[in-house]
Amino acid sequence: MKGSDGDIMCIERNVVVLCHNQMNSVPQNKGGKSVLWMRPANSRPGYVRLEVVYLGRQISTDFYSAIVPVGDQYFLSSEVFQKKFIDLMGHYLQIDAEIHGPAAAFQTYGVKIYTVGSFKCINWPKEANEWVIRPRLHGWPDKTLRDEIVHDGCHLVPVGDKTSPDTFLQWRISFATAERKLVYSLSRVQFLVYGLLKYFLKQISDTLKQILGDTDILSSYIIKTIVFHAVEKTPCSLWQEKHTFICFMLCLNILITWVKAGHCPNYFIPTNNMFLGKVHGENKQKLLHFLLSLHDMKWGCLSVGTFIQPTIGDVVDNIWIGTNGPLCPCLCFPSIPECERDLELFRSAEQYSYTLASLPVSLTFLCKSKTENDEFLSYVTTIHSLSFVAMGKFREHTKYRGNKEKYKYLRKCKIFLSPGASVCTSPGLLTLATYYYQTGNYTKTLNICRDMTTSFKNIYSFDL
Structure with missing residues (x-):
């Protein structure tokens, strides 16, 4: 795409x-490699210091120059390493390079290139253990991919926490290789939405610079983080081609909610707020106002900006049915706001009485429904009726003799509760959590509660 840049990660193979909790795994046959040990840093999660444990036979100039004594220990300075790395890069390529985050930025053949020096960590950092074990109700990423990512470890790049008073010895934990694997695991529609969001960010970059004086407040990395959170927290059935713009708006809503809260959770280390020191005060209010105005434009937000012409929004507006037919109906704006129409559907669904007798009626209605509204109302009625039956019958398991008969009965109750849990958080998911608690399955109860109390759920939780 026009204006795209290039990212290169150089990995020091001799380090x-x-x-710090894996010192017993120091390889006996180091093969001449230097060994560094992660140490806690006085910073937010995701940043560490690197202690020099063993010096190998092959030491690069930038590595050796960055070794700094601290008492009777030796640490590696990120600032010295980065400066030396940039100097060497400029010397060998005969170009002028500048510092951009952890990278050396330079221009070649009209393309901006960002090159970062890094070290490979063979362990998975404990700061990201929550990512491995947290509940995933929709199965993404699956266990096989998670195990592969954990096995590959992470990297360390030379940049400190800008909100910390002393960044001289701080290094950032990078999950670049893990993120590549996750991006490659996205479905076609998920990847299209990711590309649409990056296009959207590119289009509004000039306006952001005028409003905030800084384009780095919203970066492509923030966009990638939004996509990862959105895909993990939503069912794969949502990500269909006909829902492309709906999924785009979902991601925009997530961004708006994070800006409003002033908290952007890193995907691997959620306690690392990537908005810290950036989105606050007047800048936060300006950014929020701008994003809300774009959100209110619906399709029109894709017509903002002049970086790429014609805009996607303009192309969409020119889609016609036939040669001289009317504008495609799916692009027309409804006379009644979407939120009000959704609320009216919910009110209609709440008017039904959920009993055992209503179950055959709702199932018949579900089979014969022809419109999306009819299907929605009949499905909601069905799942609530099933939940009503399950809750009413739950305590009857006590009259059965033998654990096998009781298990069959309780299992049937859980099956009746499961559809409601997949549709709404309350009462659906919380009712299922109550079932697990009543049957003594405290692990699953805690997993659901833990998922409900994550920052993502607290900020962006709706009954669908």
Whole structure:
């Protein structure tokens, strides 16, 4: 795409990094490699210091120059390493390079290139353990991919926490290789939405610079983080081609909610707020107002900006049915706001009485429904009726003799509760959590409660 840049990660193969709780795994046959040990840093989660444990035979100039004594220990300075790396890069390529985050930025053949030096950590950092074990109700990423990512470890790049008073020895944990694997695991529609969001960010970049004086407040990395959170927290059935713009708006809503809260959780380390020191005060209010105005434009937000012409919004507006037919109906704006129409549907669904007798009626209605509204109302009625039956019958398991008969009965109750849990958080998911609690399955109860109390759920939780 016009204006795209290039990202290169250079990995120092003669250096290996270990987590501070993995010192027993220091390879006996180091093969001449230097060994570094991750140490806690006085910063937010996701940043560490690197202690030099062992010096190998092959030491690069930028590595050796960055070794700094601290008492009777030796650490590696990120600032010294980065400066030396940029100097060497400029010397060998005969170009002028500048610092951009952890990278050396330079221009070549009209393309901006960002090159970062890094070290490989063979362990998975404990700061990201929550990512491995947190509940995933929709199965993404699956266990096989998670195991592969954990097995590959992470990297360390030379940049400190800008909100910290002393960044001289701080290094950032990078999950670049894990993120590549996750991006490659996205479905076609998920990847299209990711591309649409990056296009959207590119289009509004000039306006952001005028409003905030800084385009880095919203970066492409923030966009990638939004997509990861959205895909993990939503069912794969949502990500269909006909829902492309709906999924785009879902991601825009997430961004708006994070800006409003002033908290953007790193995907691997949610306690690392990537908005810290950036989105606050007057800048936060300006950014929020701008994003809300774009959100209110619906399709029109894709017509904002002049970086790429014609805009996607303009192309969409020119879609016609036939040669001289009317504008495609799916692009027309409804006379009644979408939110009001959704609320009216919910009110209609709440008017039904959920009893055992209503179940055959709702199932018949569901089979014969022809419109989306009819299907929605009949499905909601069906799942609430099933939940009503399950809750009414739950305590009857006590009259059965033998654990096998009781298990069959309780299992049937859980099956009746499951459809409601997949549709709404309350009462659906919380009712299922109550079932697990009543049957003594405290692990699943805690998993659901833990998922409900994540920052994402607290900020962006709706009954669908």
